Amino acid sequence: MQPGHRSNARLSLASSQPSAVAERREPAIRVSDLSIVFETNRGQVMAVDRVSFDVSEGEFVCIVGPSGCGKSTVLNTIAGLEVPFEGEVVVEGQPMHRPRPDVGMVFQQPHLFPWKSVRRNIAHGPRMLGKSASQANAIADDLIAMVGLKRFADAYPNTLSGGMQQRVAIARALANQPRVLLMDEPFGALDAQTRAVMQDNLLELRERINATIVFVTHDIDEAIVLADRVLIMSAGPGRILRELDVALPRPRSNAILLEPAYLSLKKDCLDVIRAEGLRAFQQSDES
Amino acid sequence: MTYDNTSTAGKADPPVRRLRASPSAGRPYRLNLLVGALSVPLFILLWELIARSGIVNMVLFPPPSVVAVAILEWMRSGQFFWDLSASLYRVTTGFMVGAVLGIFLGVLTGQFPLVSSLLSPLFHILRPIPPIAFVPIVILWFGLSESGKLFLVVWGVFFTVWLSTHIGVQKVDRGLIRAALMLGTPRRQMLQEIVLLGALPYIVVGLRTAVSISFYTLVAAELAGSFAGIVYRIEIAQQNLQTGQVMGGLAALGLISFIADRLFAALAERTVWWR
Numbered sequence: 001m002q003p004g005h006r007s008n009a010r011l012s013l014a015s016s017q018p019s020a021v022a023e024r025r026e027p028a029i030r031v032s033d034l035s036i037v038f039e040t041n042r043g044q045v046m047a048v049d050r051v052s053f054d055v056s057e058g059e060f061v062c063i064v065g066p067s068g069c070g071k072s073t074v075l076n077t078i079a080g081l082e083v084p085f086e087g088e089v090v091v092e093g094q095p096m097h098r099p100r101p102d103v104g105m106v107f108q109q110p111h112l113f114p115w116k117s118v119r120r121n122i123a124h125g126p127r128m129l130g131k132s133a134s135q136a137n138a139i140a141d142d143l144i145a146m147v148g149l150k151r152f153a154d155a156y157p158n159t160l161s162g163g164m165q166q167r168v169a170i171a172r173a174l175a176n177q178p179r180v181l182l183m184d185e186p187f188g189a190l191d192a193q194t195r196a197v198m199q200d201n202l203l204e205l206r207e208r209i210n211a212t213i214v215f216v217t218h219d220i221d222e223a224i225v226l227a228d229r230v231l232i233m234s235a236g237p238g239r240i241l242r243e244l245d246v247a248l249p250r251p252r253s254n255a256i257l258l259e260p261a262y263l264s265l266k267k268d269c270l271d272v273i274r275a276e277g278l279r280a281f282q283q284s285d286e287s
Numbered sequence: 288m289t290y291d292n293t294s295t296a297g298k299a300d301p302p303v304r305r306l307r308a309s310p311s312a313g314r315p316y317r318l319n320l321l322v323g324a325l326s327v328p329l330f331i332l333l334w335e336l337i338a339r340s341g342i343v344n345m346v347l348f349p350p351p352s353v354v355a356v357a358i359l360e361w362m363r364s365g366q367f368f369w370d371l372s373a374s375l376y377r378v379t380t381g382f383m384v385g386a387v388l389g390i391f392l393g394v395l396t397g398q399f400p401l402v403s404s405l406l407s408p409l410f411h412i413l414r415p416i417p418p419i420a421f422v423p424i425v426i427l428w429f430g431l432s433e434s435g436k437l438f439l440v441v442w443g444v445f446f447t448v449w450l451s452t453h454i455g456v457q458k459v460d461r462g463l464i465r466a467a468l469m470l471g472t473p474r475r476q477m478l479q480e481i482v483l484l485g486a487l488p489y490i491v492v493g494l495r496t497a498v499s500i501s502f503y504t505l506v507a508a509e510l511a512g513s514f515a516g517i518v519y520r521i522e523i524a525q526q527n528l529q530t531g532q533v534m535g536g537l538a539a540l541g542l543i544s545f546i547a548d549r550l551f552a553a554l555a556e557r558t559v560w561w562r
């Protein structure tokens with residue numbers, strides 16, 4: 001990637017970004033020249049091709065792209081779940097090679113422990129880090145209140161709706177007070193109404209925690225509503241096409257979906273994606 | 288294990304309540320209940336009538352009244368107690384040993400591919416051999432001692448429990464393991480907190496199957512030569528043409544294995560408490 005590429009790609013709508021301050025400090029996440037090759041029975045497939053980006057402390061970044069573009073793979077690498085890879089992934093100043101408790105993750109499926117109540121699911125992380133049962137339960141109860149599930153503290157996951165389960169999963173990931181929260185299409189399996197509510201919940205939650213968040217989705221609307229910055233990825237092999245600063249005012253909610261500033265951002269996104277789609281189509285036609 | 292499961296009592300109401308069955312479904316249901324309650328008495332009555340009608344030989348096919356008298360006699364003589372405890376001892380000890388071995392090795396082969404490569408082929412070759420086929424060699428090895436009988440029951444129980452544990456451990460949701468990894472779960476805790484509990488539903492099914500298998504192998508073990516036991520009593524009675532006693536023994540065996548299965552089902556419900 002050329003040095004000037006990133007600033008050219010930026011489509012800033014307002015100049016109120018604190019980027020000057022943030023950029024001087026060490027970024028929370030630094031991904032440089034990340035390449036990942038999968039061995040399949042049809043030979044080697046390049047899933048991710050020299051992806052580089054930084055995420056500053058406290059920033060909310062969304063990675064958008066079509067399914068199979070390697071965005072989840074990139075996220076798993078930051079989580080320490082995807083090894084081996086080429087390039088460098090540094091989180092909070094430490095290279096990432098295995099999962100770390102200061103990096104939390106919410107998956108597309110809630111993956112709650114079915115044999116544990118909501119409270120015990122959330123208390124699991126603190127327990128594993130050596131907290132006493134009462135300390136861990138206190139942490140869990142705070143988070144249960146924060147995600148609005150007080151009535152269900154003793155319920156088992158199979159009695160909860162999909163949205164509630166995902167709220168528990170978010171609370172569980174926050175229980176270890178991670179510096180970085182990774183979210184892999186966490187609302188992808190929910191219906192449209194629940195998804196909008198969950199997005200608003202997450203935006204509220206974000207104001208109360210100071211974690212750096214990387215959120216993967218294929219939904220452009222979701223990305224713009226949530227993020228400070230959107231990275232658009234292309235498929236086969238996964239590359240970052242563009243970065244867009246989302247300089248919409250905070251606190252936000254789904255209500256911004258009707259703002260003109262939002263719509264012009266979305267248009268920019270769609271233009272990039274359409275151009276890439278067309279290119280990929282022509283390429284596949286030629287070969 | 289480090290947690291307790293006392294919080295089941297506080298389980299919240301499910302968000303959606305199931306609708307009640309409509310009232311029109313009541314009558315056939317009650318009829319079914321009535322017919323169900325009559326099933327066994329009708330069978331016994333029919334049996335009594337046929338046995339006493341003279342179309343069959345009453346000595347070979349005794350009516351239930353004769354069987355009942357034989358059972359009472361068996362109990363009154365005190366032999367029943369000894370036979371029952373001898374059989375129960377074999378079944379429970381053999382079951383316990385087989386189950387513990389099966390779970391232990393199942394976790395090992397399910398969790399560690401190297402151990403699996405070493406043991407699974409062997410187990411898959413030995414598993415299909417019916418335990419009864421081992422009776423002759425067991426007599427040579429152990430004579431008529433108790434250890435030979437335990438060996439047969441353990442053999443029967445072990446493979447079933449091993450296989451279901453092995454499969455259960457392998458089928459533990461990878462997503463749960465990834466989630467647990469992200470939460471900082473250490474390796475040792477991963478086994479007891481995630482893998483064992485994730486495999487538990489499979490293990491319980493295997494154990495329940497093994498309960499009836501342990502009774503099958505008990506029959507083989509006691510027929511192979513013993514000095515007390517329910518099946519031993521059936522064999523002795525057969526040699527003396529005490530057909531009432533033979534059928535009484537069969538009834539006792541059926542009842543005991545039925546009770547064992549029910550008890551185990553109730554226990555299983557509590558073991559997999561989150562279902």
